[in-house]
Amino acid sequence: MGFAERFPRWTSAVLAIIQLALTAVIIGLEIKSIFIDLAHGTIWVGFWASLIFIKTLVMMLFITCCCRGRCCATYVLAWNIFSGILACVTIYFDRTFINDPCKCYLGDKLCCAVRSVDSFRTNYTSILDQCGQAIANNDKTALQWCSTGSPPYDKVQYLKAQLGCAVGMLISCALYVVIYIFACLGICFGHD
Missing domain, CATH: 1.20.120 (Four Helix Bundle (Hemerythrin (Met), subunit A))
Known part of the structure; x- marks a missing residue:
């Protein structure tokens, strides 16, 4: 066989x-x-x-x-x-x-700016403004919005x-x- x-x-x-x-x-x-x-x-x-x-x-x-x-x-x-x-x-x-x-491998700046797909359609300008302000002020807490805001x-x-x-x-x-x-x-x- x-x-x-x-x-x-x-x-x-x-x-x-x-x-x-x-x-x-x-x-x-x-x-x-x-x-x-x-x-x-x-x-x-x-x-x-x-x-x-x-x-x-x-x-x-x-x-x-x-x-x-x-x-x-x-x-x-x-x-x-x-x-x-x-x-x-x-x-x-x-x-x-x-x-x-809330773990993110993209780095603080991208992790702050990139969120749900819905955020791209609705309020992405405000997200970019918020992340830009956090980057300018070197505010680590604001950059890590996921753990402080709304974890997925x-x-x-x-x-x-x-x-x-x-x-x-x-x-x-x-x-x-x-x-x-x-x-x-x-x-x-x-x-x-």
Whole structure:
């Protein structure tokens, strides 16, 4: 019995569909989170990690229908390991921002000026004036309006959901690794 028989099509197809759903939800939650507050409580991990998740799930679908050999499965194994690592990174950042939704990596000046998407449409001129005044006076308290004003607690629920999806992605990647190892062990030890 060869590798293709020990590595059934349905396993990679089911895992690819699960990864597709999780990736779509991660991207959607990132969009919603950014809409609430563009700068605070995000490093946009949902977007850049999803680029790798998408590549992984496309390769998983590819080995389901086209390339059933061990070489292709090994290539997809490497992508699943990389996706698993990025799922861990997503978990880390989501956990960090759940604990501190005012955390901002853009620096005080940009964090002061960049707020919710709605602020761009309604009162962005007053925000720029306020931040310009705080910068001119070197007023650190005014620059950190998030912690003193209105922390984006609304986005915490979306970050928790994204964290759950990242855990699901990590589990699906780990399942692929386990299935791959079982298929390889079946060949290496000659089980029929």
